[in-house]
Amino acid sequence: MWIEGQVIERRDWNDKLFSLKIKVDIGDFKAGQFIKLSQVVNDKRIGRAYSLVNPPGCDYIEVLAVAVEEGLLSPNLQALNIGDVIDVATKASGFMTLDELPKDEHRGRHLWFLATGTAVGPFISMMNTCEPWKTYERLVLVYGVRKVEDLAYLEQLKAFEARYPEQFRLVLSVTREQYHGALMSRIPDGIISGDLEAKAGLRLSPKDSQVMICGNPEMIIASQQVLSARGLTKNLRRAPGQVTVERYW
Numbered sequence: 001m002w003i004e005g006q007v008i009e010r011r012d013w014n015d016k017l018f019s020l021k022i023k024v025d026i027g028d029f030k031a032g033q034f035i036k037l038s039q040v041v042n043d044k045r046i047g048r049a050y051s052l053v054n055p056p057g058c059d060y061i062e063v064l065a066v067a068v069e070e071g072l073l074s075p076n077l078q079a080l081n082i083g084d085v086i087d088v089a090t091k092a093s094g095f096m097t098l099d100e101l102p103k104d105e106h107r108g109r110h111l112w113f114l115a116t117g118t119a120v121g122p123f124i125s126m127m128n129t130c131e132p133w134k135t136y137e138r139l140v141l142v143y144g145v146r147k148v149e150d151l152a153y154l155e156q157l158k159a160f161e162a163r164y165p166e167q168f169r170l171v172l173s174v175t176r177e178q179y180h181g182a183l184m185s186r187i188p189d190g191i192i193s194g195d196l197e198a199k200a201g202l203r204l205s206p207k208d209s210q211v212m213i214c215g216n217p218e219m220i221i222a223s224q225q226v227l228s229a230r231g232l233t234k235n236l237r238r239a240p241g242q243v244t245v246e247r248y249w
């Protein structure tokens with residue numbers, strides 16, 4: 001089922017990467033979930049998933065998207081202007097949410113978010129709730145992009161650093177350009193070399209860490225392999241582990 005949403009704000013981070021705020025009521029959802037946006041293109045309905053960047057409780061939704069070359073929907077989303085309408089699914093879905101993480105003795109003290117590109121969005125949604133801050137002693141967001149211009153929401157992320165100086169670490173990784181304080185390696189390579197943990201000031205371990213990974217499939221697969229070699233296993237409802245993933249394609 002679709003309802004009409006209206007674009008109320010847009011922000012262009014670079015010539016491909018953009019955020020849209022859309023006025024629509026999708027009811028309640030959990031931080032980390034995604035919503036489907038849709039259009040009828042050449043008589044065919046195209047629907048695609050987009051993680052919600054806003055926390056629950058807003059009277060709009062916000063998505064961060066990249067216009068994929070020759071993509072069926074994303075270039076059309078990029079072309080939307082304030083006042084334009086877009087079909088929005090009536091309900092959000094997805095299991096990459098904090099309530100799916102293990103509890104009690106399996107919970108771990110440190111929550112790591114590993115994101116590439118647009119996948120930083122669901123983690124921003126989570127960080128804008130009080131849940132992770134009250135549940136975990138430490139939070140690390142590792143945000144990997146190719147170029148400095150691909151870093152979205154940097155101001156907001158730095159504001160988390162300022163607000164939670166002891167509890168939060170932001171680790172940026174810009175693979176194709178030098179950027180002050182950022183790693184220059186892919187996320188899995190940063191784990192292997194130890195550089196990523198050095199920046200975070202924490203070790204990844206089965207005892208202390210919960211890791212949520214979201215973004216491109218290569219990064220997810222390689223990170224899972226590296227973490228598995230460290231003894232961190234996939235988190236399943238029937239068998240609590242330390243690694244929770246969501247692939248974007």
Ligand SMILES: Cc1cc2nc3c(=O)[nH]c(=O)nc-3n(C[C@H](O)[C@H](O)[C@H](O)COP(=O)(O)OP(=O)(O)OC[C@H]3O[C@@H](n4cnc5c(N)ncnc54)[C@H](O)[C@@H]3O)c2cc1C
Nearest residue numbers: 034048049050051064065066068071072073074118248249
């Ligand atoms: C659970 C889930 C959440 C998602 N959340 C987001 C989101 O928050 N923001 C977002 O931009 N996309 C997100 N996606 C991807 C999104 O649903 C679409 O696949 C994307 O917008 C491309 O759609 P399209 O019709 O333009 O291209 P298509 O014709 O469907 O082309 C798909 C191809 O585009 C590339 N691609 C898809 N998504 C991305 C991406 N995010 N970054 C770089 N390349 C990509 C891949 O090569 C993929 O094979 C999500 C996907 C899933 C499954």
